[in-house]
Every structure is written in C-alpha cells, then in structure tokens.
Amino acid sequence: MNLFKEIEDYAAEYNVPIINKKSSNRLIEIVKQNKPKSILEIGTAIGYSALLMAHYMPLDSKIITIEQDAARIDIAYDYIARAGKSEQIQLLDGDASTILLQLEGTFDMVFIDAAKAQYLDYLCKIIDKLAIGAVVIADNVLFRGMVLSDDPPLRRYKTIVKRLKEYLQFVNTDPRFSTTLHFEGDGVAISYYQGANKK
Numbered sequence: 626m627n628l629f630k631e632i633e634d635y636a637a638e639y640n641v642p643i644i645n646k647k648s649s650n651r652l653i654e655i656v657k658q659n660k661p662k663s664i665l666e667i668g669t670a671i672g673y674s675a676l677l678m679a680h681y682m683p684l685d686s687k688i689i690t691i692e693q694d695a696a697r698i699d700i701a702y703d704y705i706a707r708a709g710k711s712e713q714i715q716l717l718d719g720d721a722s723t724i725l726l727q728l729e730g731t732f733d734m735v736f737i738d739a740a741k742a743q744y745l746d747y748l749c750k751i752i753d754k755l756a757i758g759a760v761v762i763a764d765n766v767l768f769r770g771m772v773l774s775d776d777p778p779l780r781r782y783k784t785i786v787k788r789l790k791e792y793l794q795f796v797n798t799d800p801r802f803s804t805t806l807h808f809e810g811d812g813v814a815i816s817y818y819q820g821a822n823k824k
C-alpha cells in the first residue's frame with residue numbers, strides 16, 4: 626500500500642490531526658514553485674506533511690521538524706525511516722517554544738502547524754532565521770470559521786481565536802511580510818519575508 630495512504634488511514638483511525646487535502650495541495654504547490662533548500666516545520670504529528678514536502682522538494686534539501694508528543698514522535702520516526710527519508714528529515718523532540726530559540730542557520734520555508742495560540746510567538750522566535758524571500762505557511766488560521774466570524778467564539782476557544790487574529794494582524798501589517806490569506810480548508814496564510822530592510 627502507498628505509504629501516504631497508510632498514514633492517512635492511521636491518522637483517521639487514531640484521530641491524529643494531519644493536514645487536510647486542500648492545504649496539502651497548497652503546500653505541495655509552494656514546495657514545487659519555491660524549491661526550498663531548508664524547511665522548518667513546527668508540528669510533526671506522525672510525519673505526514675514532512676514526508677509530503679520531502680517528496681516534492683529537491684533531493685539535497687533538508688527539513689527540520691519539531692514535535693513534543695512522545696507517542697507521535699515514535700510513529701513519525703518509523704514512517705520517515707520506511708520512506709527512506711531519515712537523511713533529509715531531522716525530527717527534534719520537545720517543545721517548539723524552546724527549541725526554536727536554539728536553532729542555527731536560516732530557512733527558506735517554514736510550515737507552522739502546532740499550537741494555534743502560539744503561532745505569533747513561534748514566528749517572532751524565528752524571524753531572524755528567515756532567508757530573504759522565505760515563505761511562511763500557517764495552517765488553520767481561520768479556525769473553523771471563528772476567526773472571521775462576527776459571533777463571539779465559544780469560551781473555550783476565545784484565546785485561540787484572539788491569538789490567531791493577532792497572528793494575521795501581524796503578518797498583514799508588518800512591512801517585512803507580504804501575506805495572502807487563502808480561505809480553503811481551515812484557512813492558510815502564506816507570508817513572504819521581504820527582509821528587515823523593508824521595516
């Protein structure tokens with residue numbers, strides 16, 4: 626069986642959140658267009674989106690992906706090894722909020738897909754590691770329609786919705802970024818980093 630199909634089936638059976646079809650098509654399109662040499666992914670889950678990006682990126686490119694859930698990390702390692710991508714995909718185990726501060730080098734592409742309330746914090750921690758022209762893709766930014774709705778969000782989602790609004794406000798107004806919001810799926814924000822000199 627195709628490994629991607631196997632991971633999709635596993636995710637469906639065990640309720641592991643993985644990228645939806647529309648967002649994954651968008652992600653693949655960006656990888657094909659931009660041919661990034663270095664990708665940072667925040668939120669590996671079981672390795673599905675990392676493997677998708679690895680499938681379409683140049684062979685000499687690398688992905689660093691971060692996950693904190695121990696059970697998911699084990700499964701991700703297994704799928705990455707089975708796909709023969711262990712050389713290209715480096716999985717870092719721990720809380721992204723801490724790990725991001727320790728990363729070295731620069732990134733041509735960043736895929737943000739972990740804790741929704743932390744998106745802006747993640748971005749601020751890696752801004753100085755973005756190459757000029759880097760693309761930052763943030764998934765689920767519309768959060769089931771709640772982010773653009775005039776109705777107040779359910780109490781338990783209030784913080785997530787507020788923080789996602791702050792993320793969108795930032796990438797839409799900071800002159801270092803040029804951002805397009807795509808409404809498909811759960812909302813994807815695609816921001817191109819134009820460099821600190823545009824500040």
Ligand SMILES: C[S@@+](CC[C@H](N)C(=O)[O-])C[C@H]1O[C@@H](n2cnc3c(N)ncnc32)[C@H](O)[C@@H]1O
Pocket residue numbers: 642643644667668669670671672673674675691692693694697719720721722738739740
């Ligand atoms: C939506 S899933 C990622 C799906 C994956 N990108 C894919 O499409 O295959 C989000 C993941 O982020 C992880 N996560 C949440 N907060 C995190 C943090 N602070 N540090 C590292 N991982 C985190 C969760 O454990 C979860 O597995």
